[in-house]
Amino acid sequence: MIKAVMMMNTQGKPRLAKFYDYMPVEKQQELIRGVFSVLSSRPENVSNFLEIDSLFGVDSRLVYKHYATLYFVLVFDGSENELAMLDLIQVLVETLDKCFSNVCELDIVFNYSKMHAVLDEIVFGGQVLETSSAEVMKAVEEISKLEAASNSISLVPKSVSGWRGR
Amino acid sequence: MSSSSTSIMDNLFQRSLEDLIKGFRLQLLGESNFISRALEEIRREIKVTDLSTKSTALHKLSYLAALHGVDMSWAAFHAVEVVSSSRFQHKRIGYQAITQSFHEQTSVLLLITNQVRKDLTSANEYEVSLALECLSRIGTQDLARDLTPEVFTLLGSSKAFVKKKAIGVVLRVFEKYPDAVKVCFKRLVENLESSDPQILSAVVGVFCELATRDPGSCLPLAPEFYKVLVDSRNNWVLIKVLKIFAKLASIEPRLGKKVAEPICEHMRRTVAKSLVFECIRTVVSSLSDHEAALKLAVAKIREFLVEDDPNLKYLGLNALSIVAPKHLWAVLENKEAVVKALSDEDPNVKLEALHLLMAMVNEDNVSEISRILMNYALKSDPLFCNEIIYSVLSACSRNAFEIIVDFDWYVSLLGEMARIPHCQRGEEIEHQLIDIGMRVSDARPQLVRVSWALLIDPALLGNLFLHPILSAAAWISGEYVEFCKNPYETVEALLQPRTGLLPPSIRAIYIHSAFKVLVFCLRSYFSAKESILSSSAQEFSSTSSSMNAFTYESILNLVNVIELGLGPLCGTHDVEVQERAKNVLGFIGMLKQELGEKLDLQDNETEAFRVTAFMEDLFSEELGPVSTTAQEKVCVPDGLKLKENLRDLEEICGEFLKPVESDSVSYMDKISFSVSKLRIRDQQETSSSSSPPHEASSLLAEHRKRHGMYYLPSQKDDPDSNGTPSDYPLANELANEISPNAFNPKRKPSQSKPRPVVVKLDEGDELRITPxxxxxxxxxxxxxxxxxxxxxxxxxxxxxxxxxxxxxxxxxxxxxxxxxxxxxxxxxxxxxxxxxxxxxxxxxxxxxxxxxxxxxxxxxxxxxxxxxxxx
Structure with missing residues (x-):
């Protein structure tokens, strides 16, 4: 099971954080800070795995990847494979790349909702359900369409209902 | 009317999430100010009836909660409102807020059951997907029970998009509501034969989780899993199936034989490192009895170890450490790679290599490995250096120094460690030095040598982390002073001016050790003299033979050095140091007078002699190791309430309550007390045959009677209490009696030097295993x-x-x-x-x-x- 997905920039600002077990927000923030402090102390060109038992409890592992100004972090337990998780980060980044054509940190900052749509297609309740970025893209585009549709319908009736209420 | 108009105004001028993010980047107010303003706004907006406004407010709130740690539990009801909207966008925001913030105790949780049910049965697969996602994250027992029929229906969905998520949600439903298994299990198992890789991957993932929680219950499905293992070419699926078999094989060994071959096949065939690694891990953790598979796995591990990719190197080492306890040969085969990994730049790799190296340690190679590691420690960064030192210390001290044969070497190694610049493990080294002193009598001469070298090194005094080691060194030179080559220099080292850098507690140990050395020297001096005078005193001749070097001048010199060194300390602010310094000086003052009239041997020196003999007797008692369970042997007396709150008592008589005296303090008190008594008696000219040694031993005997349970069990039943105090056993004698043969089987004939006896307690040496x-x-x-x-x-x-x-x-x-x-x-x-x-x-x-x-x-x-x- 995947326990958490995080993205943060090299200054430690979280850009996306998802914890698959309920956790109070204070605890979440504490974990994000804890992970960042470990990551920021790692030199370049070393392995992408971290022993993280002190933060997430026994039998938890962490893989991360550093792209430009961002860290992508996955925390998971013993029923996942470390290298497969590394691949999963790759899948996630590839998908985002397709989504935003050459993704950069700003895309992630301003597309909070879409980020979640992408992530939710790949990881479902802590389980990896989709690893093909084409499939993910299909679903995400479908969701965007639905949202846009519901919005465009909404504009007129909402104001009309507002006027009527008068 | 006014309310609806404000709602429109709100809606028209409401800041969207994007506005909020933009604002956040441009804000000059400071982060927390900006957040509290935004929150104010959200609180206002979320209350309006218009769902658009409400959902946007909720969206902003979830954003702030996820990334800025803002509490959003207060908006739980609003999330329920938003989720009931018919518009997809609102629904999505609502579900997102719910999955993010709801938990078992959320009171409005019950309100969403119907909405989730409605969405689960929706014709829109994306709505279904939202509801499933929600259920998989926050599903409670009630939700799982109420929604089991819907989940069951969805498991049969023709759309792969829905079906895979329905499979995923089953895990949560089963976990919360086991009775759902009866309903859904059949459909779940059927999917193991699915040709759709997405579905197969999902269902294998679910079984992997189930097998982790309870392998036994998945065992009957082994044939299905086996089929997947052989047929599938999807790496994700194979990894999960391998995980399942790793679990199953641990409870059903016969499975190993069956799956070993296909696993090896995958290992040979695939190029995907993740799959290879999973195969390796399965083999080394669960199938290590299958020789062919294990050999192949170890060969693959070697490939990983020589890779440049630090990830693979790390995982290779990781796999080795799994296999190490059962098949050490695999590690030994890769020894070079492991040693090389010690100098890797990746801290993970280094640490893993270190652990492996420590797994290889045995009594034959301990010195070689330690030497290699010490060299690395000198070159490493402080963190890793201390990790090395710690590993060596713990490996060597394991099970009462089981693997150490040559204690002289080990003691020297401890001394070397103290000199490694980054060393911060002073306390552990201190503990081991003292422990060896108490357990291994043969190591004492070397201990004293090493301690002396540490004490005279003025550079060590400046290092805060080494102070514990110095305190052990000081204690050892005092306690085992009989092995000391040059007591005069020891005293000089103990009282050098730079000891002012030490904390008072350690300084007190220094002074006390100097005291012990002084007493020992005096005693040797007197007894040597006595043996010259009266040939009858044979008992001391053995000790005095080596210490004949003490002349009147050297003793006087020694006394002067101590006086000089301790003089200034009488005015120090620390009570303990002052007290001890004064004790020693008082003792010296008493003796000096008599020493001064050196020629008048017969009468005068008997007094001094008696006092020294008394002190000597006190100090010559050997200390043995104390069982770690000693404390537990004390039973609480009847009527003693240990957990009663004593605050009232403190208020009533706070002034009279003094901190409880520890044993060592009272011990010191007794000595100084009896010394002063002696002096009084001397003045009164009541020198009789009531010998002070007797008094000392009776004090000890009394202590032993009172606190017998802290002492080691006495093996010798010696009723004679008049002679040398022998009614509590010397640690080494005890060892001789307990375990003369215990170490023999392990001893190798080729050893040039026999392993000294190490005192080992029957119980309490090892930490008790937690159940x-x-x-x-x-x-x-x-x-x-x-x-x-x-x-x-x-x-x-x-x-x-x-x-x-x-x-x-x-x-x-x-x-x-x-x-x-x-x-x-x-x-x-x-x-x-x-x-x-x-x-x-x-x-x-x-x-x-x-x-x-x-x-x-x-x-x-x-x-x-x-x-x-x-x-």
């Missing part, structure tokens, strides 16, 4: 209902006809199982040939099952379901 088995049982209990449900579902699966029967009495898992096994029995003969999967019976009648306890029944049913194909 881990118990905890695993307890955690097992949590899943018990789930695994029982799965087991019974598996039984049902093969005979759909009987299914109705079970559903009639859903609340009695116990009866159900018995019943199912009975049914099994009845139908066994008729269905045996038809069934693809046969159950092996353990030959017990069903009547026996009835009388059994719950656990036994569970165990029995586990036995029942061993698949035939294994045999």
């Amino acid at each position: 881990q088995a118990k905890t695993t049982i307890e955690t097992g209990n949590d899943d018990e209902s789930l695994s029982r449900a799965i087991q019974s579902a598996l039984l049902v699966k093969n005979k759909g006809k009987e299914k109705d029967k079970f559903e009639t009495n859903p609340n009695s898992g116990q009866r159900e199982k018995e019943e199912s096994s009975r049914i099994e029995e009845n139908h066994q003969n008729s269905e045996k040939k038809k069934k693809k999967k046969k159950k092996k019976k353990n030959g017990e009648g069903s009547s026996k099952h009835k009388s059994r306890g719950r656990n036994q029944a569970a165990a029995a049913s586990e036995q029942v379901v061993i698949p035939d194909f294994l045999l």
